[in-house]
Amino acid sequence: MPETTVVTANTEYEWKFTTNDSANYEEITGIIILWEKVASSGGSGGGGGSSSSTTVSNKGDSTVADTSSGNITESKAEQIIEKAEKNDSDEIVIDSSKDKVTLPTGMIEEIAEKTDADLVIETKNGSVTIPHDVLEKLETEGKVTITVTEDGVTITDENGEVILDDVEEPVPVEPETPAEPEEQFFQDVKADDWFAPAVQYVYENGMMSGVDEDNFGPTWHTTRGMITTIIWRMEGKPEAGQTMTFKDVPADMYYADAIAWAAENGIVSGYDAVTFAPDDLITREQLAAILYRYEQYNGGGFEGMWMFLLDHSDRADISEYAYEAMCWCVMNGIMSGNDNGTLNPQGHAQRAHAAQMLMKFMENAAE
Known part of the structure; x- marks a missing residue:
């Protein structure tokens, strides 16, 4: 961003790294959030903060997005899908340090329509693969949140409603009662x-x-x-x-x-x-x-x-x-x-x- 840009605490801003050596390095973009730092009760105030970013790259037959915040913005979603199309990826991997990932409006439909890739969500609680044919059946409205817990996987819309009703085999989860x-x-x-x-x-x-x-x-x-x-x-x-x-x-x-x-x-x-x-x-x-x-x-x-x-x-x-x-x-x-x-x-x-x-x-x- 320009040096004269005025930024606001707790707000997302996009950054881009552009290289002059495109033969050996890829252009990288990400998201940074500048957090307001509140002075401690001991009176030792000071500046500073923490950041959150998302990077996208191609690794073999996979397009991988690493996000520390767990949130994928619309512009980042476009970049992920564009890379997956260009790379003809078998998988789109979104790796989050949180227990859930939030996708912007229309991202699942875009993945289903423009690629043949499965969607892999990796969180601190584990990994789950959503096959491409399941993505094609999902009907979403607004943002979508995929949460991975010890009990399985939940996919909800921005109103908290579960959106797996019309999917025959949505996501493999642990059986409540083991067969044997x-x-x-x-x-x-x-x-x-x-x-x-x-x-x-x-x-x-x-x-x-x-x-x-x-x-x-x-x-x-x-x-x-x-x-x-x-x-x-x-x-x-x-x-x-x-x-x-x-x-x-x-x-x-x-x-x-x-x-x-x-x-x-x-x-x-x-x-x-x-x-x-x-x-x-x-x-x-x-x-x-x-x-x-x-x-x-x-x-x-x-x-x-x-x-x-x-x-x-x-x-x-x-x-x-x-x-x-x-x-x-x-x-x-x-x-x-x-x-x-x-x-x-x-x-x-x-x-x-x-x-x-x-x-x-x-x-x-x-x-």
């Missing part, structure tokens, strides 16, 4: 779910635990730090012999020792020499690559001439570094394609998918 409680480890994993055997396997073998005492969080996404920690635990938590170079991995974080060991042994690598991005959502091809490198670490993997073409329509979307790993995982039954004949290598791996691949990996190792 005596056989369930978690309330959100039913005995007939395709991933139930894998969840039981990784839980019983200490590879993965629940997101809380009662829930596994099968639709929650996994991160690079989480998967690296699982591999490290599988190996018996060995110590690294060298000092880690990644500047974004604090030594006191749960994944620090795991990343140091895995990087030293070539099982994981960073985006560059100093950046690992442990909290980035892990893609399916990244997960395949880590599992394959762990297999190679233990003396396995392809030998000699192994190259072959994968029989999947999106094989061209696989990054060069991950192609060998994807081939090995497919050939050994660790990864299978979707019903539409795709592998979705750039899609994010949910906890259910990670559990399935880990179980298949261990079964393959035992053969």
